[in-house]
Amino acid sequence: MTEPLKLYSYWRSSAAYRVRIGLDLKGLPYETVPVHLVRDGGEQHAEAFRRTNPQELVPVLQHGERVLGQSLAILEYLDETWPQPSLLPADAVGRARVRALAQAVACDIHPLNNLRVLQYLENTLGQDADARMAWVRHWIGIGFAAIEAMLDTPAGGRFCHGDAPTLADCCLVPQVYNARRFKLDMAPYPNIERVEAACLELPAFDGARPENQPDAVE
Amino acid sequence: MTEPLKLYSYWRSSAAYRVRIGLDLKGLPYETVPVHLVRDGGEQHAEAFRRTNPQELVPVLQHGERVLGQSLAILEYLDETWPQPSLLPADAVGRARVRALAQAVACDIHPLNNLRVLQYLENTLGQDADARMAWVRHWIGIGFAAIEAMLDTPAGGRFCHGDAPTLADCCLVPQVYNARRFKLDMAPYPNIERVEAACLELPAFDGARPENQPDAVE
Numbered sequence: 001m002t003e004p005l006k007l008y009s010y011w012r013s014s015a016a017y018r019v020r021i022g023l024d025l026k027g028l029p030y031e032t033v034p035v036h037l038v039r040d041g042g043e044q045h046a047e048a049f050r051r052t053n054p055q056e057l058v059p060v061l062q063h064g065e066r067v068l069g070q071s072l073a074i075l076e077y078l079d080e081t082w083p084q085p086s087l088l089p090a091d092a093v094g095r096a097r098v099r100a101l102a103q104a105v106a107c108d109i110h111p112l113n114n115l116r117v118l119q120y121l122e123n124t125l126g127q128d129a130d131a132r133m134a135w136v137r138h139w140i141g142i143g144f145a146a147i148e149a150m151l152d153t154p155a156g157g158r159f160c161h162g163d164a165p166t167l168a169d170c171c172l173v174p175q176v177y178n179a180r181r182f183k184l185d186m187a188p189y190p191n192i193e194r195v196e197a198a199c200l201e202l203p204a205f206d207g208a209r210p211e212n213q214p215d216a217v218e
Numbered sequence: 219m220t221e222p223l224k225l226y227s228y229w230r231s232s233a234a235y236r237v238r239i240g241l242d243l244k245g246l247p248y249e250t251v252p253v254h255l256v257r258d259g260g261e262q263h264a265e266a267f268r269r270t271n272p273q274e275l276v277p278v279l280q281h282g283e284r285v286l287g288q289s290l291a292i293l294e295y296l297d298e299t300w301p302q303p304s305l306l307p308a309d310a311v312g313r314a315r316v317r318a319l320a321q322a323v324a325c326d327i328h329p330l331n332n333l334r335v336l337q338y339l340e341n342t343l344g345q346d347a348d349a350r351m352a353w354v355r356h357w358i359g360i361g362f363a364a365i366e367a368m369l370d371t372p373a374g375g376r377f378c379h380g381d382a383p384t385l386a387d388c389c390l391v392p393q394v395y396n397a398r399r400f401k402l403d404m405a406p407y408p409n410i411e412r413v414e415a416a417c418l419e420l421p422a423f424d425g426a427r428p429e430n431q432p433d434a435v436e
Contacts, residue, residue: 054367055322066311070325073317080310092298093284099291104273106321107288111329120356125345138338149272 003064005030008052010037011213014110014174015071016059020213021170022075024204026082030061034215037115072106075167087167098161101150101168105175109143112136113178136182144179144189147172151191158198165199173199177210221282223248226270228255229431232328232392233289234277238431239388240293242422244300248279252433255333290324293385305385316379319368319386323393327361330354331396354400362397362407365390369409376416383417391417395428 007023007030009016023030035058036043043049044056053060053069061068061077068074079087088095111117113136121127121135151160160168176196179186186193199205210216225241225248227234241248253276254261261267262274271278271287279286279295286292297305306313329335331354339345339353369378378386394414397404404411417423428434 055326055364057326066314068311068314068318070318070321072321072325073314076317077310077314080313092295093286095298096284096286096291096295099294100286100288103288103290103324107290107325107329108273108275111325112335117330120353124356125343125349125353127343131343135338135343138342146273 006033006062007031008033008035008049008058008060008062009213009215010035010058011210011216013037013058014114014178015057015106017174017177017208017210018071018106018170019059019061019074019078020208021165021173021205022078022087022167024207025085025087025165025170025202026078028078028082032214034213036215042115072102072167072171075102075170079167085164087165087170089161089166094161097150098166098168101147101160102166102171104143104147104150105171108146109140109175110178112139113182133182137184140175140179140182140184143175144184144192148189148191151195158195160195165202165205169195169199169205172196173205224251224280225249226251226253226267226276226278226280227431227433228253228276229428229434231255231276232332232396233275233324235392235395235426235428236289236324236388237277237279237292237296238426239383239391239423240296240305240385242425243303243305243383243388243420244296246296246300250432252431254433260333290320290385290389293388297385303382305383305388307379307384312379315368316384316386319365319378320384320389322361322365322368323389326364327358327393328396330357331400351400355402358393358397358400358402361393362402362410366407366409369413376413378413383420383423387413387417387423390414391423 005028007019009032035049044058050056052067055069059071059074061074068077075087088098118132121132157163159165160172172192173196176192223246225237227250253267262276268274270285273287277289277292279292286295293305306316336350339350375381377383378390390410391414394410
């Protein structure tokens with residue numbers, strides 16, 4: 001597997017952040033291709049990028065000639081192609097739990113709060129900054145309350161599932177980063193904060209942080 | 219695997235609809251436990267159901283004592299536990315494409331248009347029926363345009379991916395059902411309509427339709 005890996009990424013995209021963590025956990029070197037989601041109306045909407053990904057979203061992973069979209073699909077691809085260290089537990093029930101936690105972020109929280117939705121709330125529905133902040137905190141709050149309860153089980157360990165990071169941690173840490181950015185009070189979510197702290201001690205999670213990306217802006 | 223399967227479902231929930239298709243494609247009999255998402259403020263928010271799923275969402279699959287949430291995680295569990303017929307292609311790139319198509323629905327379209335979001339738009343943001351319809355059509359339209367382009371490739375076949383139904387079809391068909399319910403003009407999406415028609419010819423897809431559920435209302 002010496003074919004090069006290229007990640008189309010934006011430093012503050014939480015979906016791209018998930019994939020960066022996965023690549024780093026696997027120890028896979030990759031080239032970052034920055035796609036600026038705001039400048040010039042969003043480079044993800046430009047003709048050149050649309051040919052790469054008709055969804056006009058980051059991240060996109062290019063592995064040799066293969067072009068892959070959707071962060072969770074990319075993470076599963078990484079796990080199948082480079083199985084060690086595994087991002088999923090060995091048993092089917094454990095895998096279902098990890099995927100459910102990952103999807104609790106990727107399906108039920110993040111899609112409601114990304115840039116294009118906030119732009120629609122502002123530009124089409126005329127919602128002011130306070131209303132947009134309340135919207136973001138509402139959906140993260142509901143989602144985090146559920147995840148907090150899901151983490152409060154014997155299956156929990158140092159990380160979301162047991163004592164090694166999984167797909168679920170790849171999704172949760174970027175979502176907590178977003179929650180802090182939107183100044184959500186994290187006090188009701190001690191399990192989430194505990195898992196986040198354990199993750200951020202690992203170099204893979206640290207290297208993937210938005211502020212450590214080549215396209216990060218002060 | 220003689221342990222009974224129980225699906226907590228709502229006839230018109232498109233996430234539950236995905237799992238019903240998967241169960242039917244695998245030929246797995248199951249008991250439907252109806253959870254009415256509207257009556258009495260939503261039975262998914264009742265104490266009894268919250269103990270089953272802290273996310274307060276359907277579907278939930280119970281397999282013996284195991285309780286699983288999130289439709290895509292459930293479908294992967296079904297595929298791992300009863301591998302035939304497979305809901306994923308044999309190659310890693312094909313699996314990544316199928317998962318990306320499934321997530322294009324489950325992460326980028328459906329979360330924006332489900333009941334709780336429409337309720338927030340109405341009750342908290344004071345958006346009228348026209349504005350809510352425009353919102354729904356906007357997000358389905360953007361998502362379908364991307365999927366339409368993704369289906370327009372040599373990897374496409376009779377179904378989303380080749381000539382057997384996959385996870386992607388389990389997600390796409392319920393989303394088209396929703397699109398029609400919200401009166402989206404389907405003319406720009408001939409590939410999607412072609413795939414939908416192929417799916418609906420199969421008894422598994424037909425049996426899983428909302429109107430064929432025990433809790434369906436005229």
